[in-house]
Amino acid sequence: MISSSRVAFSLVILSAAIAVFSKLPKNPLPKKKKPSSQCIVKEEPSSQCIVKEEQSSQCIVKKEPSSQCSVENKDMISELPDDILILIISYMPVKCGIRTSILSNRWKNLYRYLSNVKLNCGDLLSRHLLEARSDHNSSLIVYSLNRFLKLRSGSEILSFRLSCCLSRYQFIDLISSLGGLGVRTLDLICLSHCSTNTCFFPFEFLSEIPSLRYFRLSSCILQQPTLESEFRFNSIQILSLSYVVVCDGAVEFILSNCLSLHSLRIVNCDCPSKLCFSGPGLRLKSLYIFGCGDLEEIEFYADNLVLFEFFNHVLVNFVFKHAPRLESVFLDVFNENVTPFVFGKLAKDLPNLKSLTFTKDHYFKVR
Amino acid sequence: MAAETGTPTTLTLKSNDDELFSVAESAAILSVTIRNMVEDGCAGGVIPLDNVDGKTLASVITYMNGISAIPADEEKKKSYRDKFLSDKDFETLADMVLAANYLNMSCLMDAVSAKIAQVMEKKSVGWVRRKFGIENDYTPEEEAAVKEEHKWTFEGVETDDDN
Structure with a gap:
């Protein structure tokens, strides 16, 4: 026998349930896998279910089959x-x-x-850690990063970009994690606001990524490795350095390590006073130098060089020892009149040149 | 609809619920699937599109006409796409991405995918499940394990707001 208060109570529950349904039409009902003619709603202990009930904090509502149940739950995505x-x-x-x-x-x-992954410190650290710069804990970044890359093993990452501040040894770890992932394009930016502002990038370890073709490095220091044993070949074809401190011997080291390199860009870097682009079997075809203030002399002994572009505020001494295939030269020197040089020494040094462009305003605009 | 002399070629598309639509060939060939039919000379009569319903096809044709009326200006096209998608609910977006896939219209597919991504990102897991009706078929233990595995991704701002 059911007392009238019981009936009233059930009605309260039913109407509460209907209210919930109509308020939250897209609320996914916990689907019981039975082909049920009933729809069972298990309410989480929530404020929506204000039913004075003694024995249970959950309220289980039996509801008539309704078309809402099936339609609203359709998981289209x-x-x-x-x-x-x-x-x-x-x-x-x-x-x-x-x-x-x-x-x-x-x-x-x-x-x-x-297949394209872009990450930065902000992604890898929680917000409160990032805001407190003194706590900018790069080991936590490395932990998250390694965890992510470990889970990725077995599937390829074609391009990987990281703007972050890592130490030399952390970079070595990162490179070895990336090694088996088929990375073709790698873009590393060492952020300058980090506590360790001086990152010596372990260029010689790039040989551990055999798939690497395009490498861009920003805001760190490139040294010539001290040990002879660090001499390892890599497969980079296009290399771009920007805001990098290029130490003595680093460019020569790169050229002797990147045997497939055909395009090199050096942009806004601190370079030594003399750069030498030479090497046995150098494949370098195009060279682009932009705004490297300390440069005084560039020497070429480059069998395959075809294109040379130079943007700077002053002219430097070009020594063309051997550049038989050099066809195009683009000179943009802001502070100097290059006409005497172009029609004098350059014409003599490069008799096979097919195209020569010299201006003095472009550099300023680009900068 | 009979083609009048001097008017541009129109094609007739048929949805899977037998609705017929006339559309200028120049707009319709945004779909690589249709373009191939036109190039192969198979577009003479009615083109049946078995995977697209009438409501979705009407939307897609509105898009085709709108975007093909804009000259080669990527900025303007982008703002047209943004405007076009701004009032679409998720169900429509899901239908459109499927239609775009079938019709091989990469620009529409990219735009709709980006729009869905934009809706999903930065929202809490609960919100996304509710909004899209995604059934959580993890056991509590499995869910905790996945969450632990990607712990770092669950830090940061999440919102339950609808906007």
Whole structure:
């Protein structure tokens, strides 16, 4: 026998449930895998369920089958094909993309197929750590980074960009983690606001990434390694250095290590007074130097060099010892009149030149 | 609809629920699938599009007409796409990304994917599951394990707000 208060009580629960349904039409109901004609709503202990009930903090509501239950729950996004979901994830910042793995089993591994990864300190550190700069703990960054890369093993990363501040040894670790991931494009920026502002980049370790073709390095220091044993070849074809302190011997070291290098850009770097582009079997085809103030002399002994572009505020002494294939030269010198040089020494040194451009305003504009 | 003399060529597209749409060939060939049919000379009669319903096809055709009316100016095209997608709900976006995939329209596919990503990012897991009706089929233990695995990604700002 059911007392009238019981009936009233059930009605309260039912109407509470209907209220919940209508308020939150997209609220996913915990799907029980039974083909049920009933829809069971388990309310989390919540403020929405204000029912005075003695025995239980949960309220289980039996509800008539309703069309709402099936329609509103349709998980359309998870029904999209993998490649579309991966495309969607690729439009998110990497951190958000990885976070999708928590959504459901369907999403668990999709982030692993992201082939372009961009990360920075802010992604790898929690916000409060980043704001307190004194606590800028790069070991935590390295921990997160290694964890991420370890989980990625087995799937390729085509391009990897990191703006962060790591020590030399942390870079060595990073390079070795990237080694097996098929990275073709690597972009490393050492942020200057970090506590360790002087990062000596371990260039010689790049040989551990055999797939690397394009490498861009910003804001750190390149030295010539001291040990002869550090002499290892890598597969870089295009190298770009910007805001890098290029120490004595570093360029020569790079040229002798990057046997496939065909394009080199040196932009706004602190260079030694003399740079020498020479080496046995040098494949370098194009050289671009922009705004390297301390330079005084550049020497060429480059069999395959075709294009040379130079932007600077003053002219430096070019010594063309051997550049038989050099076809195009672009000179932009802001503070000097290069006409006597172009029609005098340059014409004599490079009789095979096909194209020569010299201006003095472009450098200023670009800068 | 009979083609009048002097008007540009129009194609007739048929959705999977048998709705017919006329669209200028110059706009329709934004779809590589349709362009291939036109180039192969198979676009004479009605072009059946078996994977697209009428409502979605109408949207896609609006997009085709809108975007093809803009001259080669990437900025303007982008702002048209943003405006076009701004009022679409998720269900429509999901239908459109599938249609764009079937019709091989990479610009629409990229734009819709970016839009969905934009909605999802920075939102809490609970919000995304609720909004998109994603069923959480992890056991509590599995969910905790995934969360532990990617601990660092769960730090930072998440919001439950709808905007």
